[in-house]
Amino acid sequence: xxxxxxxxxxxxxxxxxxxxxxxxxxxTGRIPSVRIGGSRVLRVPAVALRKWIEEQEALADPHxxx
Numbered sequence: 001x002x003x004x005x006x007x008x009x010x011x012x013x014x015x016x017x018x019x020x021x022x023x024x025x026x027x028t029g030r031i032p033s034v035r036i037g038g039s040r041v042l043r044v045p046a047v048a049l050r051k052w053i054e055e056q057e058a059l060a061d062p063h064x065x066x
Contacts, residue, residue: 002046003046004045004046005034005036005043005044005045005046006043006044006046006049007042007043007044008022008023008026008033008042008044009022011025011026011031011044011049014049015053026042026044030052031044031048031049031052032044032045032048032052033045033048
């Protein structure tokens with residue numbers, strides 16, 4: 001069963017980008033996130049991450065795909 005939420009560090013691993021870039025994507029709202037219990041705990045919903053990845057793939061230039 002897939003987890004419902006990812007830590008930002010896990011998002012960085014999934015996207016194969018640096019942690020600071022993943023935090024930037026979340027901080028600017030490009031990747032949706034939620035704060036759990038109003039605390040400093042920041043999580044990215046798995047559904048939102050999948051949707052964002054699909055949107056990025058749709059925007060990608062087909063000539064750049066490998």
